[in-house]
Amino acid sequence: MNVRRILPVAVVGVLALVAVEPAAAQSSINDELITDLNTTLLYAAIPIAIIVEAILIYAVVKFKNNDDPKPTRENRRLEITWTITTAVVLLFVGLASYQVLAVEEVGTPIDSEDRIEPAVSEDLEGAVGPYEDETNAVEVEVEAYTYAWESHYDEGAVTARNEIRIPANRPVYLHIYSSFWLHMLHVPELGLKQSAFVGEYNTIKTEAYETGSYQFYCTQYCGAGHSQMNGEFIVMEPEAYDEWLSEQRAQE
Numbered sequence: 001m002n003v004r005r006i007l008p009v010a011v012v013g014v015l016a017l018v019a020v021e022p023a024a025a026q027s028s029i030n031d032e033l034i035t036d037l038n039t040t041l042l043y044a045a046i047p048i049a050i051i052v053e054a055i056l057i058y059a060v061v062k063f064k065n066n067d068d069p070k071p072t073r074e075n076r077r078l079e080i081t082w083t084i085t086t087a088v089v090l091l092f093v094g095l096a097s098y099q100v101l102a103v104e105e106v107g108t109p110i111d112s113e114d115r116i117e118p119a120v121s122e123d124l125e126g127a128v129g130p131y132e133d134e135t136n137a138v139e140v141e142v143e144a145y146t147y148a149w150e151s152h153y154d155e156g157a158v159t160a161r162n163e164i165r166i167p168a169n170r171p172v173y174l175h176i177y178s179s180f181w182l183h184m185l186h187v188p189e190l191g192l193k194q195s196a197f198v199g200e201y202n203t204i205k206t207e208a209y210e211t212g213s214y215q216f217y218c219t220q221y222c223g224a225g226h227s228q229m230n231g232e233f234i235v236m237e238p239e240a241y242d243e244w245l246s247e248q249r250a251q252e
Contacts, residue, residue, distance in 0.1 A: 027189055027191075027208060027209055027235075028192070028207060028210075029207045030105050030106060030206050031191035033103055033105060034100070034106065037096060037097065037100040041093060044092060044093070044096075105205050108128075108204075109128040111128050111129075114131055116129045117129050118139060118173070118201075118203070119154075119155050120141055120201065121141060121155045122141070122177065122201075124200055124201050125200055125201065126197075126203070127175045127203055129173065136171070137171040138167060138172045139173045140165075140166065140175070141155075141176075142164060142174050142196070143196075144176070144178040144179070144183035144185070144196040144218065145179040146180050146181060146222070146223065146225065147223065147225030147228050149164070149216075149218075149231050150162075151163060151165070154245070157249060158245060160248075161231075163232050164231065164233045165236060165241060165244065166208060166234075167208075167235075167236055167237070167238040167240075167241035168208050168210070168211050168235050170207065171205065172208070173203055173204070173205055174192075174194070174203065174204040174205075174206065175201045176195075176201065176203070176204065177197060177200060177201050177202065178196040178197060178198045179198070181223070182195065182198065183196040183218045183220050183229065184196060184219045185204075186217060186218070187214055187215075188215075190208060190214055192204055193219070196220075208235040211235045211236060212235055213232055213235075214234075215230060215232065216230065216232070217229060218230070
């Protein structure tokens with residue numbers, strides 16, 4: 001087996017895999033950013049894996065009948081090459097990850113002068129409000145307690161238990177906190193995950209693209225009722241959301 005025959009096959013395999021785009025549409029901007037990062041890192045890992053395996057197979061085939069193997073001698077050129085290659089790969093992974101983690105939909109929104117005051121009902125620190133130009137933004141308080149969730153709208157005027165509703169295609173700020181013990185909100189299909197601290201808000205920013213119902217649950221073990229801390233995360237059409245909110249206000 002000749003390495004010159006292996007490398008063309010490896011290159012063709014890489015090109016074929018890179019040409020394939022993910023078929024499924026992302027359900028939120030958070031999910032989109034995370035999926036794009038994972039895809040980028042996958043495409044970077046594929047050629048590295050193929051080249052390493054090709055070299056390994058070549059070495060096994062070429063030296064399998066060597067009855068008098070010799071220990072590897074020092075090769076500074078080879079050592080410098082793999083050290084630089086590893087540094088380049090790590091730099092690429094770091095830059096690609098930073099470009100995603102620095103986005104507030106994946107990281108945590110940072111308060112600034114061009115944001116408005118968050119619409120919250122509790123006198124707690126940590127909540128971050130929308131930007132001034134986000135006139136159609138929606139804010140929802142999410143309270144975790146033993147062992148359930150409550151979502152609050154209009155600064156506590158409307159409340160729902162084990163259910164969170166948001167409109168699609170509009171910026172949404174979820175102000176999460178806990179009234180007792182540490183919890184964590186996780187909506188896997190929307191790429192949302194954030195800790196619920198006691199006595200402090202922790203804000204998530206999102207924008208959902210696909211309407212529908214998604215499961216959310218607590219991923220921080222919190223006691224005997226931990227498995228019961230789940231609920232329904234509902235993404236609605238903006239008009240349907242506004243109508244639902246008006247109906248809830250009328251019933252309060």
